[in-house]
Amino acid sequence: MASVREVQVTFDCAEPERVARFWCEVLGYVVPPPPPGFDSWAAFDRSLPAERQGSAFACVDPNGVGPRLFFQRVPEGKVVKNRVHLDVRVGSGLVGEERLAALEAEAARLEKWGATRGELLLADEFNESCQNMFDVEGNEFCLD
Structure with missing residues (x-):
């Protein structure tokens, strides 16, 4: 091994x-x-x-x-979507409205540091809700 x-x-x-x-x-x-x-x-x-x-x-x-x-x-700027991104766990163990509230609170906190929001993906039969975000240079990450 x-x-x-x-x-x-x-x-x-x-x-x-x-x-x-x-x-x-x-x-x-x-x-x-x-x-x-x-x-x-x-x-x-x-x-x-x-x-x-x-x-x-x-x-x-x-x-x-x-x-x-x-x-x-690096000299070049970001031009396409990231193929790899970080998932930042902020709502682990939470579901429904509690999870959405935790995602909202963290997204609002990070916006003060220069993050911007992407799409909010709501829970479905397979996945819990997550908030797509962008860092200060546009790199994607998720709050989940």
Whole structure:
């Protein structure tokens, strides 16, 4: 049997720190400590060649359970729907109106951080309700 591997989720984006800080807010993640010898990430960033400054940022689960998220600057913008997206569990165990209220509350909270809403998919005979969302650079994710 193959061993389990750790994964990192990588986002291509225009503004890595902005997108990383948005996802810290969504997931309760934190910015990891800067590399040894630097008192801040800003100091580390200033040590890089000009063309690499601001080119990457990361956030991590403070409990060490979830994957590290890495954000890298790319020159092109987002042009098509994501083939992979994150499902952020906010209504686990809730059904009906309680679930809709939890989705609404979280969507409203994240809008204050720059998220935008997509389609609200209402429960059917197979699935519970979920709210499609977009992060600060238009990457899709779901609140479910």
